[in-house]
Structure formats: structure tokens, C-alpha cells
Amino acid sequence: MKRRLSSAITAITAFLFLNLALSFFAPIKFNPFNYPYQGWGWWSFHDLRATQEIHNVALLGSSLMVAAVNNCDANYLNRPLNLTEHHRSFYLDDKLEATFKGKFRSYNLAGPGQMPSDAYLTLKGMLSTAHRPDVVIYGVAPRDFIDSQLSSPTDTEPFHFLSRLVSTDDCAGGLFRDPLGRLSWFINRNLYFAHHAIDWQMLLERKTNRILSILTPLPYGSKPYTFWQRTAILPKYKAGEIHPNAVITHPVTKEVAKATFKDNTGEYKERYKRADRHTYATQLYFLGKLANLCKKERIELILVNMPIARENINVLGAPTYLDYVSTLKERAYALNIPFYDLNFFYLYNTDLYHDYVHLNAFGGAKFLDSLVSVLNSDPRAQLAMQMAGRELWKQEQMNKLATPVNDATDSIHRLKEKLIEHNLIQTSSGHGSISKLREIVKQEGDRLRRQIGARLNKNKQGNEQDLDDEPGVAM
Amino acid sequence: MLFNSLQYLVFLPTVFFLYWVLPQKARVPLLLVASYVFYCSWRPIYGLLIFGLTLANFLIVPYIDKAAKAEGGKHVFSPKVWLGITIAVNLITLGIFKYAYFTMDTIKGGLGLFGVTWNEPHLHIILPLGISFFVFEFIHYAMEVYRGKPVVKSFSALALFASFFPTQIAGPIKRYQDFVPQLTEKIKFKWEYLDEGMQLILMGLCKKVLLADNLALVVQAGFAHPENFSSVDMWLITYAFAFQIFFDFAGYTDIARGSALLFGYKVPINFNLPYLAANVADFWHRWHISLSTWLRDYLFIPLGGSRGSKWLNYRNLFITMALGGLWHGAAMHFLAWGAYQGIVLILHKEYVRLLDAIGVGKQLKESPALAKVYHVFSVIATFHIVCVGWVFFRAEDMKTAGVIITKLLQVPADLMHFSAAQLAVLQIRDPIIFPALLVLLPILMIAQPVVNWLNDKTIYKNPPWALQVSVMVALMCIITIFSPDSSPSFIYFQF
Incomplete structure (x- = not known):
């Protein structure tokens, strides 16, 4: 009897062909924003996509930046802030406007545990899903470069989410510390079912849910488990998920801030204890990638060393800390980016900290004040901020002009006045018809959009997309 | 190395390929090396444990056979004593690595009942993977030799019997009389495998x-x-x-x-x-x-x-x-x-x-x-x-x-x-x-x-x-x- 082909070899070949065919024909276009849970990165990008506004300042950094900005804003706005929704620093925006004039609208893309590798992907994500900011302020601390709890850049929750939004091909060289990591990345990148494993899991989960809602429905009169009930019994399930009301920052008085101070030395002993050169070098590599990306996109990157308390530096070791600061200075100089060390010990006593690394509302305000102050004292940063403020202000003005114009004579008159104010027309005579004026406004709007790099149309299209997956081209 | 890991996805096909391209006499050494690589990928130091235990069994178990075959009981110990020594060596090793904390906790709890407090020492012992399985395989080997079955003459055969990577961590617990003969069989590659x-x-x-x-x-x-x-x-x-x-x-x-x-x-x-x-x-x-x-x-x-x-x-x-x-x-x-x-x-x-x-x-x-x-x-x-x-x-x-x-x-x-x-x-x-x-x-x-x-x-x-x-x-x-x-x-x- 003639022997058949090996079933195992045939199956492997068929499996590879199936992957190839599905990659090629892509019967389902998966929405990369769909994710099994809504983590910090998901909320940031969800709201960034949803908003039609242009932000000229983007903030990057770890929880140190998150705490400084949000604690400060809670007090500044005097209301509790839901951090899944609050992505702006009103205090900083107002400070910047007061100092540099013009209009400032920041977007806080900082996230807990964000490392330079995450920051790089975050900015790439912002560029590809929303628009280009004029200035990026990136607050760093030693942990961001040496956290021993995260041995590889691919270990973080933001990385997992963001690698769905942007390609990691250009930074693959810095992602892995062993060939297996590279192989894993290669498989995930090139094997259809591995690449879309999460998408397929979610798709199958949705289908199963539909069947289960018929077969095993929620009993009449009972309520489904809430997020809080579920996390009480399954704390590790969807560990990175953030419920809309789970992280709220409240305004505090100095007394309350002092009373709620926590000693987190133990946590940082763990984080610093196995710091290795490889992680450090990898994260510096990503800092370089971030700087180069900003250069390419004509974004002014401002690197800031965040304040941390002496007690935390003692855990790390003073020589290591000084080495870190000098390395950052050298690297910033080599990359031609402004670097400001804002860890002024004389300025921050423990009353300004929530713990030994995170600033409270008062510390946050002090930090943002000194940030604006140093930006204003450096001619390069000053110019960058002034230009950013002016561009957004012009954009805002043009937008205001373009929308409410009607054919009433007084409106045309007002529009002409505005256009003269902006040197877009010379005199109030001529350019008589409203359509001509609108054309001038449109042209100027387009110019500004190009300049700011806004991708509002793309943004708009993105928002109109159905959240469910759809047929189309994938990979 | 876990079976559901990428490491294993690379490791297994590599060993598989090498195994079938190498000549017959190189296959057992290859599997032995592969099995030790597999075991040491977790904690290299514990490779010494499995090696040491294999060596101990390889050296002691033949004495059970020798004592049994010695005419008129002219041997330093009886087969039973040699068996006891072999089992003790294996069980003491298992006891130290697996039951030391449990024993100390039990003693502490017992003393506590009488109002005695005892601060037990911290031994820094990490349970070696698969120890319960390979210790049981060694005891089975000693018992079978005691019952008259032949001794394994080749160290590499005994070493591979205990460390064979597919069964090393969680069994099935093999029988040496089934496994060891397979090592010497001249087998040709079959697609069915x-x-x-x-x-x-x-x-x-x-x-x-x-x-x-x-x-x-x-x-x-x-x-x-x-x-x-x-x-x-x-x-x-x-x-x-x-x-x-x-x-x-x-x-x-x-x-x-x-x-x-x-x-x-x-x-x-x-x-x-x-x-x-x-x-x-x-x-x-x-x-x-x-x-x-x-x-x-x-x-x-x-x-x-x-x-x-x-x-x-x-x-x-x-x-x-x-x-x-x-x-x-x-x-x-x-x-x-x-x-x-x-x-x-x-x-x-x-x-x-x-x-x-x-x-x-x-x-x-x-x-x-x-x-x-x-x-x-x-x-x-x-x-x-x-x-x-x-x-x-x-x-x-x-x-x-x-x-x-x-x-x-x-x-x-x-x-x-x-x-x-x-x-x-x-x-x-x-x-x-x-x-x-x-x-x-x-x-x-x-x-x-x-x-x-x-x-x-x-x-x-x-x-x-x-x-x-x-x-x-x-x-x-x-x-x-x-x-x-x-x-x-x-x-x-x-x-």
C-alpha cells in the first residue's frame, strides 16, 4: 500500500498556508483599539481619539508626572478628578498662557510605570491616531530606566496595548535581551493567528457571550457582578483594567496631604535592587529613539528630571543617582534636546510629597511653576513655547471665525476686521463676497493644520468607525 | 522549561532533528545532554542534585545485587541493608528538599501547644522540580534489583532513565525494565512517531x-x-x-x-x-x-x-x-x-x-x-x-x-x-x-x-x-x- 504523506508535516504546512492566506486576504479587519480591558493607555488614547481638539503640548512620564499634574489640577480646579477622563493639565496650560501668551492645550499621556520604551510608543501612537503636538515635556526618574520588576520593554501593559496601534519594527533591535524574545516577537509579527490572538479571543468571546446570554442568561431579578465585586474575588484577572471610577484624585488641604504621606521605601528597595546595565542601556536607547522621532516630526522634546526625595535617592545610592543625572545630561546634549534637572532639594521638603517619589498637590504646583520658569529662562525653550502658543491661538481664532459666519452684513464686517487683524487681507474694501472670505479662512486653516500637523480628518474618520471589527484588510 | 513555553517550542524540534540525524550510538548521549539542559534551564545548580542522586544510586544499587548473589551471605551487608541504605539516601534527599519546612512547621505547631516558642531557622531551600518523580523512579529501581531484576550497567542509561526530559518534571513515573531496554534498541525513524x-x-x-x-x-x-x-x-x-x-x-x-x-x-x-x-x-x-x-x-x-x-x-x-x-x-x-x-x-x-x-x-x-x-x-x-x-x-x-x-x-x-x-x-x-x-x-x-x-x-x-x-x-x-x-x-x- 502506498504510504500517505505524514499527517503532521501536512498539518504544519496547511497551518502555515492558512496563516499566509488569512494575512493576505484578511477577511476581518480588527479594530486595534479593541482590547480585552480598559487600561491606562486605553483610556488615554480613547479620549485622545474622541476629542476634536488639537493639543500643542503633550506630557509624558511615569506616575511621578501623573501624580504631579493631576494632584495639582484637583486643587487648582477644586473638584475631584476622574483620571480616566482627565487628561489635561489646566494649571500648566494657564501658567504657560500667562508666561508665553498665546493658547496652550496640553494632553497628559503620562502613565503609571511608563518607561522610555513606553513613552516612545505612546508618542508614536499619538502621531498615528491623533495629531502632532508642538512640544513634548517628558519627566523622567531613575526608576524609569532600571525598574527590576520589568526586565524587558515588552513586559509593560502600555507596550502590549500600544504595540497594537503602532508598528514596533523600527525598534525591534532594542526590545529583546535574548533570541527567544526576538523569536516571540517575530512569530507574533508574522503568524496571523499569533498576531491577532487577542482579536480572535475577543471575537470568540463576543460570540460565546451571545450564545450564553440565551443558554445561561442572567437570572431574573439578579444583577451582574460589578467591577468591584469581580476584582474582590479575582484580583489578578485583567490586572491592568481601570474602572471609570477607580482612580479619582481629590482636592486636599496641606494638613490632609501631610497626614496621608506614605513611606514607600520598601517598594523602591524591590524596584532598585536588581538594576542591571542591560535594562538601563535599553531604556536609554529608547530615549534616543524618542528624541529622533521628535526631531523627525519637528516636535520640541523637553526632558525633565523629576523631583524625588533624598530618602529615595538613598535607597538607590547617591553615586548611582549622580551617574544617572550626568548620563541624562550627556545624552540630552548629544541628542540636542533641552534637559532640566528640576530635582531641587532646597525646594521640595517631604510636605510636598505624597510618598518619597510622588508629589502631592502642592508639590505638583511647585514643580509645574519651576518647569514653566526654567522654560522661560532658556531662549530655545522659550521660543518653542511661544511659537506653540501662538500657532494654537491662531488656529483657535480661525476656527472661531470660520464657523458662525452668515450673510448678515455686520457679520461680514466683523469677519473682514478679523482678517485684517491677522494680516490676511489688506483693507476692508474688496474681497466683497462671503464665499471669497470663507475661501481665505479655509486656506489659512489648512495652512495652520499642516503646520501643526493636525490630522483632524483622520481623527474624525477614526471616531466614526464602529467599535466592532469589520471585513477588510488586516496586518 | 515549561511544555507550554516558546523555549520548548524551539528545544523539542531541535533535539528531535539532531536525534534522528545522528548515528544510533550518539542518540542516548544527546538525549542525556538535552535532558540536563532542560532541567538546568530552570536552576542550573539543581542539575547537580539529579546528577548526584543518579551517581549515588548507580554506585549503591549494584551492592544489593552483589549481596544477594554472594555465596553464603559473605558480603559486608545483607541485600536488605543495602536496599535500606539506597532508600534512605533517596528519601533523605527528598525529605530535605521537600519536607524540611513542613517538618519544622509541624514541630513548631506541636511545641506551641505546650506553650514553647521556637524560632525555626530559614533554610533557603527551593523545591527542585520533579524531585518527587525521579526519587520514586530511583526507589523503584532499587526495589526491583532487590527483587532480583538486573542492574543497569550503563551510567548514561540510568541517568537518562531518571532525567529523560519528557517525563522529568511530572512523570509518568517510568519502570526501568520497560524504559532502559528501549535505549539499546536499534530504531529507525518512522513517520508514525x-x-x-x-x-x-x-x-x-x-x-x-x-x-x-x-x-x-x-x-x-x-x-x-x-x-x-x-x-x-x-x-x-x-x-x-x-x-x-x-x-x-x-x-x-x-x-x-x-x-x-x-x-x-x-x-x-x-x-x-x-x-x-x-x-x-x-x-x-x-x-x-x-x-x-x-x-x-x-x-x-x-x-x-x-x-x-x-x-x-x-x-x-x-x-x-x-x-x-x-x-x-x-x-x-x-x-x-x-x-x-x-x-x-x-x-x-x-x-x-x-x-x-x-x-x-x-x-x-x-x-x-x-x-x-x-x-x-x-x-x-x-x-x-x-x-x-x-x-x-x-x-x-x-x-x-x-x-x-x-x-x-x-x-x-x-x-x-x-x-x-x-x-x-x-x-x-x-x-x-x-x-x-x-x-x-x-x-x-x-x-x-x-x-x-x-x-x-x-x-x-x-x-x-x-x-x-x-x-x-x-x-x-x-x-x-x-x-x-x-x-x-x-x-x-x-x-
Whole structure:
């Protein structure tokens, strides 16, 4: 009897062909924003996509930046802030406007545990899903470069989410510390079912849910488990998920801030204890990638060393800390980016900290004040901020002009006045018809959009997309 | 190195390829090196442990044989003494690495009862993977030599017997008289090795990632927070654990057997539809077969086995099962699980006696229809008895086990006024495995007799080529989709 082909070899070949065919024909276009849970990165990008506004300042950094900005804003706005929704620093925006004039609208893309590798992907994500900011302020601390709890850049929750939004091909060289990591990345990148494993899991989960809602429905009169009930019994399930009301920052008085101070030395002993050169070098590599990306996109990157308390530096070791600061200075100089060390010990006593690394509302305000102050004292940063403020202000003005114009004579008159104010027309005579004026406004709007790099149309299209997956081209 | 890791995905095909391209005489050394690489990938230092234990057994066990063959007992020690030395060396090693903390905790607790406080030293011992398995293999080897079987002359053969990577971490516990001869057989590559081996590996991985890992979520929640669940919920969760541990361990065994088959080696099966057992004794003939036969051959029988009085027999049974429980882990709840198995085995024997005494046994033999009904009842009852045992096995401690058992016992009262609204598993909609339990568990239960029925059918034993290929492709897709980086390790790895 003639022997058949090996079933195992045939199956492997068929499996590879199936992957190839599905990659090629892509019967389902998966929405990369769909994710099994809504983590910090998901909320940031969800709201960034949803908003039609242009932000000229983007903030990057770890929880140190998150705490400084949000604690400060809670007090500044005097209301509790839901951090899944609050992505702006009103205090900083107002400070910047007061100092540099013009209009400032920041977007806080900082996230807990964000490392330079995450920051790089975050900015790439912002560029590809929303628009280009004029200035990026990136607050760093030693942990961001040496956290021993995260041995590889691919270990973080933001990385997992963001690698769905942007390609990691250009930074693959810095992602892995062993060939297996590279192989894993290669498989995930090139094997259809591995690449879309999460998408397929979610798709199958949705289908199963539909069947289960018929077969095993929620009993009449009972309520489904809430997020809080579920996390009480399954704390590790969807560990990175953030419920809309789970992280709220409240305004505090100095007394309350002092009373709620926590000693987190133990946590940082763990984080610093196995710091290795490889992680450090990898994260510096990503800092370089971030700087180069900003250069390419004509974004002014401002690197800031965040304040941390002496007690935390003692855990790390003073020589290591000084080495870190000098390395950052050298690297910033080599990359031609402004670097400001804002860890002024004389300025921050423990009353300004929530713990030994995170600033409270008062510390946050002090930090943002000194940030604006140093930006204003450096001619390069000053110019960058002034230009950013002016561009957004012009954009805002043009937008205001373009929308409410009607054919009433007084409106045309007002529009002409505005256009003269902006040197877009010379005199109030001529350019008589409203359509001509609108054309001038449109042209100027387009110019500004190009300049700011806004991708509002793309943004708009993105928002109109159905959240469910759809047929189309994938990979 | 875990079977469900990328490391293994690279390691296994590499060894497979090298094994078949190298000449016959280089294959055993290759497998030996590969097995040590596999073991040392976790903690290189523990490679010395398995090597040292192999060397000790290789050097000492021949003296059992020599002493037995020495004319007129002219040997420094009797075979029994040499056997005792060998067993002691193995058990002391196991005791130090596995039971040191447990012993100290027990002593501390005992002293505490008398008001004595003792600050036990911290020994910094990490349990070496698979130690319980390879120690049992060495003891089996020594016992068999004592019983007159031949000594393994080749160090590499003995070393590979203990360290063979497919079975190294969680068995099945091999018998050297089955395994060692395979090392010297001149085998040629057959495509069947690859086909059948891969089928087993894929089936095993699928059992692990699709079933065991998902059921683990329910079990984790239920056993950590029994207070959140009703008695009916707790029964469902206990069933879920019964299937989780089955699919986890059976999945592991399938991968182990499949991996071994890739090299042309056959290792024993460990499971034979255990939840179709008609009584607890039958269950132990179907569950973790390589362990239960080991316990029978090297603990129960040496203790006296079924010889002697009824009570002696029961004592032996109880000790065997209790120690079998303790073998699974150094904790009181494992000991309790073993003791429970011993007790239910004894009760089963008494039950059979009772049935025979009142004539039910005879009636069952005479009426096939009645026997069939009784068989179904027995299977269901046995499954539930086993499930109660699993509570001791899975619970973090005896206190939690007690809480859960109490809850399970409340079920008749709760069923009197049962409504679906009491079921927490229906209220937890995420993860979906909770509401899916009510569909999945019946399917898994029905699947057991269906598989049993299919076992005799040609289409199941020798499926058509196209079906084999289709199933393998489907399994590959499922494994790729459902293999998260965070897939937990196999339950039996901790033993």
C-alpha cells in the first residue's frame, strides 16, 4: 500500500498556508483599539481619539508626572478628578498662557510605570491616531530606566496595548535581551493567528457571550457582578483594567496631604535592587529613539528630571543617582534636546510629597511653576513655547471665525476686521463676497493644520468607525 | 522549561532533528545532554542534585545485587541493608528538599501547644522540580534489583532513565525494565512517531490552554472566596476543579508521551477515563496510574498488602494513601486528602462486604439491567466522592477545606428552595467561563462516556488521514490563539 504523506508535516504546512492566506486576504479587519480591558493607555488614547481638539503640548512620564499634574489640577480646579477622563493639565496650560501668551492645550499621556520604551510608543501612537503636538515635556526618574520588576520593554501593559496601534519594527533591535524574545516577537509579527490572538479571543468571546446570554442568561431579578465585586474575588484577572471610577484624585488641604504621606521605601528597595546595565542601556536607547522621532516630526522634546526625595535617592545610592543625572545630561546634549534637572532639594521638603517619589498637590504646583520658569529662562525653550502658543491661538481664532459666519452684513464686517487683524487681507474694501472670505479662512486653516500637523480628518474618520471589527484588510 | 513555553517550542524540534540525524550510538548521549539542559534551564545548580542522586544510586544499587548473589551471605551487608541504605539516601534527599519546612512547621505547631516558642531557622531551600518523580523512579529501581531484576550497567542509561526530559518534571513515573531496554534498541525513524507524537502534544496543549487554564479562573475565585458562593455554586466549582486538574495533568501527560514518542520511546499512560470509575478502587486504577501502581508495588505490598487480617489490610491501605497524599505536597491538606482516600477505600471494601452479605451483589450479577442502573449510580456516586476529596487537595489549608465541605453538605437544604438567582456563577458575566460552566460541565461529563464508547471504534483509534490533518490544524489554531504569555504552569510541577 502506498504510504500517505505524514499527517503532521501536512498539518504544519496547511497551518502555515492558512496563516499566509488569512494575512493576505484578511477577511476581518480588527479594530486595534479593541482590547480585552480598559487600561491606562486605553483610556488615554480613547479620549485622545474622541476629542476634536488639537493639543500643542503633550506630557509624558511615569506616575511621578501623573501624580504631579493631576494632584495639582484637583486643587487648582477644586473638584475631584476622574483620571480616566482627565487628561489635561489646566494649571500648566494657564501658567504657560500667562508666561508665553498665546493658547496652550496640553494632553497628559503620562502613565503609571511608563518607561522610555513606553513613552516612545505612546508618542508614536499619538502621531498615528491623533495629531502632532508642538512640544513634548517628558519627566523622567531613575526608576524609569532600571525598574527590576520589568526586565524587558515588552513586559509593560502600555507596550502590549500600544504595540497594537503602532508598528514596533523600527525598534525591534532594542526590545529583546535574548533570541527567544526576538523569536516571540517575530512569530507574533508574522503568524496571523499569533498576531491577532487577542482579536480572535475577543471575537470568540463576543460570540460565546451571545450564545450564553440565551443558554445561561442572567437570572431574573439578579444583577451582574460589578467591577468591584469581580476584582474582590479575582484580583489578578485583567490586572491592568481601570474602572471609570477607580482612580479619582481629590482636592486636599496641606494638613490632609501631610497626614496621608506614605513611606514607600520598601517598594523602591524591590524596584532598585536588581538594576542591571542591560535594562538601563535599553531604556536609554529608547530615549534616543524618542528624541529622533521628535526631531523627525519637528516636535520640541523637553526632558525633565523629576523631583524625588533624598530618602529615595538613598535607597538607590547617591553615586548611582549622580551617574544617572550626568548620563541624562550627556545624552540630552548629544541628542540636542533641552534637559532640566528640576530635582531641587532646597525646594521640595517631604510636605510636598505624597510618598518619597510622588508629589502631592502642592508639590505638583511647585514643580509645574519651576518647569514653566526654567522654560522661560532658556531662549530655545522659550521660543518653542511661544511659537506653540501662538500657532494654537491662531488656529483657535480661525476656527472661531470660520464657523458662525452668515450673510448678515455686520457679520461680514466683523469677519473682514478679523482678517485684517491677522494680516490676511489688506483693507476692508474688496474681497466683497462671503464665499471669497470663507475661501481665505479655509486656506489659512489648512495652512495652520499642516503646520501643526493636525490630522483632524483622520481623527474624525477614526471616531466614526464602529467599535466592532469589520471585513477588510488586516496586518 | 515549561511544555507550554516558546523555549520548548524551539528545544523539542531541535533535539528531535539532531536525534534522528545522528548515528544510533550518539542518540542516548544527546538525549542525556538535552535532558540536563532542560532541567538546568530552570536552576542550573539543581542539575547537580539529579546528577548526584543518579551517581549515588548507580554506585549503591549494584551492592544489593552483589549481596544477594554472594555465596553464603559473605558480603559486608545483607541485600536488605543495602536496599535500606539506597532508600534512605533517596528519601533523605527528598525529605530535605521537600519536607524540611513542613517538618519544622509541624514541630513548631506541636511545641506551641505546650506553650514553647521556637524560632525555626530559614533554610533557603527551593523545591527542585520533579524531585518527587525521579526519587520514586530511583526507589523503584532499587526495589526491583532487590527483587532480583538486573542492574543497569550503563551510567548514561540510568541517568537518562531518571532525567529523560519528557517525563522529568511530572512523570509518568517510568519502570526501568520497560524504559532502559528501549535505549539499546536499534530504531529507525518512522513517520508514525512524528504523526502520533504531534497529535498527542497538540491534544495535551489544547487540554491545558483551552480547558484547564480557563477552569482555573473559576476554581481560583471559588476556593479563595467560598463565602461569595452558594452551596450549588460550590459544587459546580468543585466539579470545575475536578476537570481542571484532570485536563491539566492529562494534558501534561499527553505532551510528555507525545514528546517521548517523537524519539521512538513509549512511556506509560497515566489516565484512563478516571471519572467513569464505578468505585474508588477503580478510580485509582484509572487516575495517575503510574503513581498508584508505584504505591501499590513499593509501599502497599511491602507493608503487607492484602495479606493478613482485615484490619491489617485496612491499616496498610490507609498508610499507603495517606503517604501518597503527602507525596503530593508538604502540607496538612494533602495529608488529609490522602487520608480521605484511604478512608473511602476502606469504606468501599466494607460496603462491598455489606452488599454481598445482604445478597445485593448476587442480584446484580443475575440481572444485567439492574447491574447497568447500579453501574450508572456507582459512577455518579464515585465522581462525587472523588470531588469531595479534591476539596482537601485544592484548598489552601484545612480551615478553608472545612468551610467548603460544610458548604457542600448544605446543598440538600439549599436545593429545597433553589432558584437560579442564587447562582453567583450566573451573575459573574466576566470572565465568561463562569456562566459557561452550566454548559461546559455537562458537556465534559457527557464526553467521558462518549469517549469511552468511541475508544473501540476504528474511526477514533485510526482516524482517516484527512481528519487527522484537519484536527491538527484546528488544534494549532486554537493553541496559537489561546496561548497567553501568562499561562500558568502545570499543577503537578509543584509536586
